[in-house]
Amino acid sequence: MRSKAGVLELAVLGLLHEAPMHGYELRKRLNTLLGMFRAFSYGSLYPCLKDLLEQGLIAEDDQEPVPARPAGTRRSKIVYKLTADGKERLQELLSEAGPASWEDEGFGVHFAFFAQTRADVRLRILEGRRSRLEERLESVRAALARTRERVDNYTLELQQHGLESVEREVRWLNELIGRERAQQADEKNG
Amino acid sequence: MRSKAGVLELAVLGLLHEAPMHGYELRKRLNTLLGMFRAFSYGSLYPCLKDLLEQGLIAEDDQEPVPARPAGTRRSKIVYKLTADGKERLQELLSEAGPASWEDEGFGVHFAFFAQTRADVRLRILEGRRSRLEERLESVRAALARTRERVDNYTLELQQHGLESVEREVRWLNELIGRERAQQADEKNG
DNA sequence: GTTAGCATGTAAGGAGTTACATGATTTT
């Protein structure tokens, strides 16, 4: 019966785990963190915060540097922090190495919090994404081989560029997977 | 008062302009055409076809090779073709060089139909996308310079990879723009 | 003292997905 299982939830919990923050700041950090991959608007962030608050995963952080404030005055900043439940939920989200973590929508966000993710989960996510991309490559290459001649130059150019982009990401993943494996081997020996 | 102004409308009209087709085939062609960029499900395609039919932009193509069919039997394939209004609408969509044509969601689809697009519109779309990406590069580079030290390796790796991907697309656009310009110059001379 | 940016929020809606439901046709 849990709602809002989207990327935003993870992103917000992950960022608040690093440091308490208010909504406006959160959104900016979010959009620089995810830079090229995603951008969120206030219209989705604030409802999400409201929801997380109701679920008890985050709470208002009242440790303000200037506590003396006329009663009844609405403070203009609302700083949020993770609750114990929120930390637990974050760990749960960071532990799942399933489609949600390697499909296009989720991969960037999951990767962004790899520093807080267990090594074995990291590896499975990277491998999951790689095989997802390889599936895609194969199906597009097959389609290209089938329709080779009967397609205009722009369409071809687009497919070629798409293909190369994905091939590039696969090479990147290969390197990361290699590093992760080496690191795991180091830890076993050490 | 026009609805469904999404990418699907353009994609469907564009594909039907090349040849009449039924929904199932349309979806497959769509997903190989856009390959790496997008994928649509039947749940969005069929409602879209219904909508286009109601708007009179497409019509059922009854020129079947086997016209003799027991009356009352629902034929299992429904082949659609563009109407005159549909062709007009397609031209309208292909002529607009605005944000819809160079933002992430729309660019791939617009590019895919460049063969049917006027040369000046093509150029403006390519330039629009390039400056959009350059804006993004600048803001991410600025963010990177600001937060350089206080960020973990994975986050850095992600941002770096994102940056390089976009830089690569910019180079690709540069090449395409160069080609378009050369082609236009050729046409002026002859 | 007014513009620009900080800060929070809501209502309406867009564009798509998933899951379901059904039946025809082809392949094994």
Added chain:
DNA sequence: AAAATCATGTAACTCCTTACATGCTAAC
């Protein structure tokens, strides 16, 4: 004759956006 895949469609829902509404605070 069973299984796969072709083919069409709907209902409920998700996640997010846009546009709006409001007020505070810093800089020029």
